Amino acid sequence: MRLVMKFGGTSLGDGGRIKNAAKLVKEYLENNEVIVVCSAMAGVTDTLFALIDKASRGRVRDVEITLSNLSDKHYRAVDDALNDELIKNDVKSIVKELIEDLRRAVLSILYLREATPRSRDYVVSFGERLSTRIMWGALTELGTTCKYLDGGDAGIITDSNFGEASPLMEISKLEVKRRVGSLLDRGITPIITGYIAVNEEGVITTLGRGGSDYTATILGYCLDADEVWLWSDVDGLMTADPRIVKDAKVLSTVSFNEAIEMAIFGAKGLHPRALEPAMKSNMKVRIRNTFNPSHQGTLISLKPEKSDMIVKAVLLVKDAAMISVRGASMVGRPGTVAKILETLARENINVMMISQSVSESSVSIVIKRDVLTKALNKLETALLGTGLVEDIESEDDVNVIAVVGEGMKGTPGVASRVFGAVAKKGINIRMIAQGSSELNISFVVREEDGYEAVRAIHEEYKL
Ligand code: ADP
Ligand code: ASP
Ligand code: MG
Numbered sequence: 001m002r003l004v005m006k007f008g009g010t011s012l013g014d015g016g017r018i019k020n021a022a023k024l025v026k027e028y029l030e031n032n033e034v035i036v037v038c039s040a041m042a043g044v045t046d047t048l049f050a051l052i053d054k055a056s057r058g059r060v061r062d063v064e065i066t067l068s069n070l071s072d073k074h075y076r077a078v079d080d081a082l083n084d085e086l087i088k089n090d091v092k093s094i095v096k097e098l099i100e101d102l103r104r105a106v107l108s109i110l111y112l113r114e115a116t117p118r119s120r121d122y123v124v125s126f127g128e129r130l131s132t133r134i135m136w137g138a139l140t141e142l143g144t145t146c147k148y149l150d151g152g153d154a155g156i157i158t159d160s161n162f163g164e165a166s167p168l169m170e171i172s173k174l175e176v177k178r179r180v181g182s183l184l185d186r187g188i189t190p191i192i193t194g195y196i197a198v199n200e201e202g203v204i205t206t207l208g209r210g211g212s213d214y215t216a217t218i219l220g221y222c223l224d225a226d227e228v229w230l231w232s233d234v235d236g237l238m239t240a241d242p243r244i245v246k247d248a249k250v251l252s253t254v255s256f257n258e259a260i261e262m263a264i265f266g267a268k269g270l271h272p273r274a275l276e277p278a279m280k281s282n283m284k285v286r287i288r289n290t291f292n293p294s295h296q297g298t299l300i301s302l303k304p305e306k307s308d309m310i311v312k313a314v315l316l317v318k319d320a321a322m323i324s325v326r327g328a329s330m331v332g333r334p335g336t337v338a339k340i341l342e343t344l345a346r347e348n349i350n351v352m353m354i355s356q357s358v359s360e361s362s363v364s365i366v367i368k369r370d371v372l373t374k375a376l377n378k379l380e381t382a383l384l385g386t387g388l389v390e391d392i393e394s395e396d397d398v399n400v401i402a403v404v405g406e407g408m409k410g411t412p413g414v415a416s417r418v419f420g421a422v423a424k425k426g427i428n429i430r431m432i433a434q435g436s437s438e439l440n441i442s443f444v445v446r447e448e449d450g451y452e453a454v455r456a457i458h459e460e461y462k463l
Helices: 015-029 043-057 061-082 085-112 117-141 169-185 211-221 258-265 275-280 335-345 369-383 414-424 447-458
Strands: 002-005 031-039 144-149 188-195 196-199 204-206 227-232 253-255 285-287 297-300 313-326 352-357 361-366 391-404 429-432 440-446
Touching: 002 211, 015 031, 015 061, 031 043, 031 117, 031 169, 043 061, 043 085, 043 117, 061 085, 061 117, 085 117, 085 169, 117 144, 117 188, 117 196, 117 204, 144 169, 169 188, 169 211, 188 211, 196 211, 211 227, 211 275, 253 258, 258 275, 258 297, 258 313, 258 391, 275 285, 285 429, 313 369, 313 447, 335 352, 335 361, 335 369, 352 429, 361 369, 369 391, 391 447, 414 429, 414 440, 414 447, 440 447
Parallel strands: 002 031, 002 227, 031 188, 144 188, 227 285, 253 297
Antiparallel strands: 196 204, 285 297, 313 361, 313 391, 352 361, 391 440, 429 440
16 A cells, blocks of 8 residues: 555654654555655644744743753754664754754744744744654664655645735646656655745745644545544544543544544544645545554545534634624624624634624624634624624623534434533533534633533443
């Protein structure tokens, strides 16, 4: 088989784990072709974002400390992952060069006190660039002929929407086939940075948080892979976040539609668009656990085996905020919703949920909490003063709960059972939305009730 194997941050959390991941690859290389995709080591992308923040506020000392910690972390990983002195020295000098480049970029932000979306992508790209080089050392040490490539060198080309770039699939396919395909033809195992790519001018872009999953499926699509395996730190997609529900279970199979819905609502930090390329080419995706590789994991496919589960999973989005737009004059006057969505879309703000009361006198939307201030500013400018809208209110302490399952389609009474279970715990529901696909029901509760609502539904459906 031709397999794309992506290793998440925790699977590459330290030198020992990188070595372990390399061994897994080596094992599968006996009977398969493998394309390796690496995330940054656990926590590194967050640290790089924090570094940008510190630099743009002029915190010189904080910047120095963070850079030095990052550098230590990677040198330590090299020491722990590798034994062969020659390879170790090679990788260390590559790491040194990368850290110096990173330092230069951060210093320029420090001087300017400003980070553009483009420079942010450049800085955060170092996480994946560092981890792939260490993985290259570990695989080389195991006797594998391999080569490391940055996303752009592998041929992944995106638009210039820095921070959340979209791949240009058809030219990427041509380029990836040419660059990575030729390595595979020569028996060389490619090790490719997840998350990062380039735009048409060759400037580094990123695919959005969790984007290494997306890199893996883009590569799978471009190279006609048989399967994409996302190695993580859980046995698979679960009926709920195991940190919230202790006895959450692993789902052995889910459909693409269910998995996409789960991803949108944050399951496994799976990139919400990662399954698009796989679905388009009907390529199977598996989620597996590097810490428990004998477990079969979750298989995501077009037509999974029939299941009698009505609800498959209950998800929680913590960092949400709700905005309500009210106005008696909105009644019977088309266009307010369009205006709201248009205003937010122009700012690249994604709307997670929307619902309108039957009277049309109020519209509620849910967005990510970190863009609330920006959204409010823009909506106030666009809507207040038009005479349509009287007031715009917001709440920043809400959670979204999503109940997902293809079995809900056409099954009567799901909503009453879900809301009944939540009501029994005395939890107040602030807003409700159901997509017409009937694949999910989502609703909003106060932040303090989030976990309990998830547990109540998990219990109700005996998941
Ligand atoms: P990776 O670094 O491998 O990409 P992520 O951190 O992105 O891994 O995602 C894995 C984490 O997602 C798990 O450790 C788990 O705590 C969390 N998670 C949340 N919801 C779910 C779910 N429904 N099923 C599985 N994992 C979940
Ligand atoms: N390292 C990136 C992130 O933390 C991409 C990924 O891990 O998938 O978002
Ligand atoms: Mg992830």
